[in-house]
Amino acid sequence: MSVIEERLRELGYEIPEVAAPVAAYVPALRQGRHVHTSGQLPFVNGALPATGKVGEGEGLVSPEQAEELARICALNGLAAARGVLGSLDKITQVVKVTAFVASDPSFTGQPAVANGASMFLGRVFGDIGIHVRSAVGVAVLPLDAPVEIEFTFEVEK
Numbered sequence: 001m002s003v004i005e006e007r008l009r010e011l012g013y014e015i016p017e018v019a020a021p022v023a024a025y026v027p028a029l030r031q032g033r034h035v036h037t038s039g040q041l042p043f044v045n046g047a048l049p050a051t052g053k054v055g056e057g058e059g060l061v062s063p064e065q066a067e068e069l070a071r072i073c074a075l076n077g078l079a080a081a082r083g084v085l086g087s088l089d090k091i092t093q094v095v096k097v098t099a100f101v102a103s104d105p106s107f108t109g110q111p112a113v114a115n116g117a118s119m120f121l122g123r124v125f126g127d128i129g130i131h132v133r134s135a136v137g138v139a140v141l142p143l144d145a146p147v148e149i150e151f152t153f154e155v156e157k
Contacts, residue, residue, distance in 0.1 A: 004088035007124055008078075018083045019043045019076055022142060027080035033155055035091075037080045039100065039148040041141075042072035051144040054113060055104025061146040063109050070099060070116030073149040077117075078124075081153055093154040094121050094131040100148045103137035110135040117149050 005015060018027050019041065028037045042048060052059070054066040061069075074097075082088050099114035101107075114135035121129040141148045 002087045002089045004078075004091070004124060011123060013075060015079045015082060015088075016044075016075060018079045019046075028084045030084045030155070033157060034095065035081045035084055035151075035153045035155055037077045037151045039142075039150045040073045040076040040080065041143065041145045041148055042069035043076060044072060048143060048145055050146055052146060053102050053104045053107070054109075054146050055107035057104070060104055060107075063107075063112055066101065066113040066146050067116035069145075069147045070113050070149060071120045073099075073147055074117035074120045074151070077149060077151040081151070085155060090155045091125070091153045092128060092156055094125055094129045094151070095154050096152040097121070097131050097133045098150045099133065099135045100138050100141060101135065102139070102141045102144070102146050107137065110137045113147060114149070 025038050028035055050061050050065055052061050054061045078088060097117055101110045101113045114133060118133060
C-alpha cells in the first residue's frame with residue numbers, strides 16, 4: 001500500500017473511484033513532470049451532497065458545508081491523479097489549487113471555502129502539500145455544484 005494512502009486511512013479517508021466525466025474530457029492528464037486534473041466536483045458515490053450557492057442565510061449552502069465540499073473535491077482530485085499515476089507516492093509537490101465557489105452575490109468568503117482543500121492536502125502531504133492557490137467566486141457551476149476545484153501536482157520522473 002502506498003504511504004500516502006496509508007496516511008489517508010490514518011486520517012479516516014479512502015480514495016474513492018474516479019468520478020466519471022460529465023462531458024468530453026478526461027479526469028486527469030500527465031504532461032511531463034506534472035499532473036493536471038479537470039475541475040473536480042464534490043461527488044460522493046456519484047452524487048452531489050449539496051447544490052446551490054454558497055453564502056449566509058436560508059436556502060444557501062453554508063460556508064462551513066462548502067469548506068467540507070472542498071475537502072471532498074480534493075479527495076476526488078487525488079483519485080484522478082492516482083488514476084494516471086498508479087500511486088500517489090509519485091507526487092513530489094502539490095503545485096496549484098484553483099477553487100471555484102458558486103457564490104451568493106454578497107458572499108466574499110471564497111478563500112475560507114478553499115481552505116477545506118488546502119488544509120486537507122497539508123494534512124495528507126505535509127510540506128509537499130504547500131501550494132499556490134486561487135479562490136474565485138462564480139455565478140454558477142456545472143450541475144449546480146457549490147464548489148469545483150482543479151489541481152496541479154508535480155510528480156517524480
